[in-house]
Amino acid sequence: MKVAVVMGGVSPEHQVSLASGRGIAKAVEILGHTAIPLVIDAKGNWIDGQHEAIEILQACDVTVPALHGEGGEDGTLQGFLNQLKVPYVGSGVAASAxxxxxxxxxxxxxxxxxxVTPGVTLSGPDLTDTEAAMQTIKAAGLDFPVFVKPGNGGSSYGVTRATDLTSLARAIADAADVDPHVLVEREMxxxxxxxxxxxxxxxxxxxxxxxxxxxxxxxxxxxxxxxxxxxxxxxxxxxxxxxxxxxxxxxxxxxxxxxxxxxxxxxxxxxxxxxxxxxxxxxxxxxxxxxxxxxxxxxxxxxxxxxxxxxxxxxxxxxxx
Missing domain, CATH: 3.30.470.20 (ATP-grasp fold, B domain)
Incomplete structure (x- = not known):
């Protein structure tokens, strides 16, 4: 088979994705197939050009979307592949999103x-008003220490353990830089x-x-x-x-x-x-x-x-x- 392996992408996990993609491409070759690496750079551009990438994807038997996080693991690429009618590894749009x-x-x-881990999602004013955020957190039955993380993302990027109001404010700001919805969870x-x-x-x-x-x-x-x-x-x-x-x-x-x-x-x-x-x-x-x-x-x-x-x-x- 001809197997396209898509890697890289816009998320903070760009380098992890490149490593995953290279490993998969090597395994594809070991299995006797032809691996065709397709890299998306950190700005979201296809290195080979989008039109060229579409032609390559449609010429392949199957695609491995080896992307982690935003722009790849969130259903975005899966929807694109669905439009191209290209079979691909992994979950579809809804499950990925x-x-x-x-x-x-x-x-x-x-x-x-x-x-699931007990937690609450912060958004809007709670992201800039620490006292308001603390009220929301306490109303959810949570207290320090808590873990603060972006609503979307992986590899623990933007995740912080908060133990007081000062560290909570910093943690919310860091997580909000990654995603406008911030999850606060009980330390387990x-x-x-x-x-x-x-x-x-x-x-x-x-x-x-x-x-x-x-x-x-x-x-x-x-x-x-x-x-x-x-x-x-x-x-x-x-x-x-x-x-x-x-x-x-x-x-x-x-x-x-x-x-x-x-x-x-x-x-x-x-x-x-x-x-x-x-x-x-x-x-x-x-x-x-x-x-x-x-x-x-x-x-x-x-x-x-x-x-x-x-x-x-x-x-x-x-x-x-």
């Missing part, structure tokens, strides 16, 4: 009885567990063994530095979980995938408190996909190589049409 919007994701999951003390969800060509959906994150202890939380630039962060897979908890997380991850209407792949991130039930923190409809990323690591623990996972994604995309 909802999946990147943390507020919408949690509203939908909550409506289906799925436990406990384990961070990720599940990789994969759809197979026959349409059945399954998860790989869970992964537990042990973030760099010198960082305030699992931030971008801990994710990409630290040798002290450890990923343990399979995560040591009691069988009942492992099965509960597996069922919930698949339920999240299906409730949101996802296709192809997703990573569902959980908090597991020391006491109480697990909660869904967020979903990534196109998670980081370098050979060292969490998603391929989890499937490696299931006996699937990086190339095996890419092969499954391609075949599923073609089967889904």
């Amino acid at each position: 909802v999946g990147l919007d943390k507020h919408l994701t949690k509203a939908v999951l909550r409506a289906h009885g799925i436990a 003390v406990g384990r961070e567990i990720d599940l990789a969800v994969l759809q197979f060509p026959d349409s059945h959906v399954d998860t790989a063994p869970a992964l537990e994150i042990h973030s760099d202890p010198t960082q305030p939380f699992f931030n971008a530095t801990a994710k990409y630039d630290s040798s002290a962060t450890r990923f343990v897979v399979p995560a040591p979980l009691e069988p009942a908890l492992a099965e509960r997380l597996r069922r919930t991850a698949i339920e999240v995938f299906e409730v949101l209407g996802c296709e192809g792949l997703a990573r569902v991130d959980f908090f597991v408190p020391a006491e109480g039930a697990p909660v869904v923190n967020e979903i990534n409809t196109f998670p980081g996909f370098t050979p060292a990323s969490q998603f391929p690591r989890m499937w490696a623990a299931a006996g699937m190589s990086y190339a095996d996972v890419v092969d499954t994604l391609l075949r599923t995309a073609v089967a889904n049409g």
Whole structure:
């Protein structure tokens, strides 16, 4: 097959996307297909030119939209590919748009009885009036410490832990620079567990063994530095979980995938408190996909190589049409 791999994009995750795209393109070649990289620069321009990119996409059998965050993972590129009638890997417009919007994701999951991290969304005057924001936060039953994050985005860009009014004001301003809707969430003390969800060509959906994150202890939380630039962060897979908890997380991850209407792949991130039930923190409809990323690591623990996972994604995309 001819496989277009789209990478880069306008989001702060531009460099991560380039790394994901290069890894996928290499796997495509290993599988015996022809990989055609298409790069979108940080300003949103197709390096090869938009008209040329359209011709290339329409000449390919399938496209991998290896973009993370705004402009790629949010349904924008998926809608473009739908118009071109080009089969592609991953979720469609609606699931991609909802999946990147943390507020919408949690509203939908909550409506289906799925436990999520308690939080509230700030917008408008609350973004510049810290006292008003604090009233909104307290009305939602929250108090310090809280995590403040952009409503859209990934890789922890714009995310801050706030412990008082001063740090809250800074955190809201930083998050608002990324997105005009800012999510404030209760700090969850406990384990961070990720599940990789994969759809197979026959349409059945399954998860790989869970992964537990042990973030760099010198960082305030699992931030971008801990994710990409630290040798002290450890990923343990399979995560040591009691069988009942492992099965509960597996069922919930698949339920999240299906409730949101996802296709192809997703990573569902959980908090597991020391006491109480697990909660869904967020979903990534196109998670980081370098050979060292969490998603391929989890499937490696299931006996699937990086190339095996890419092969499954391609075949599923073609089967889904």
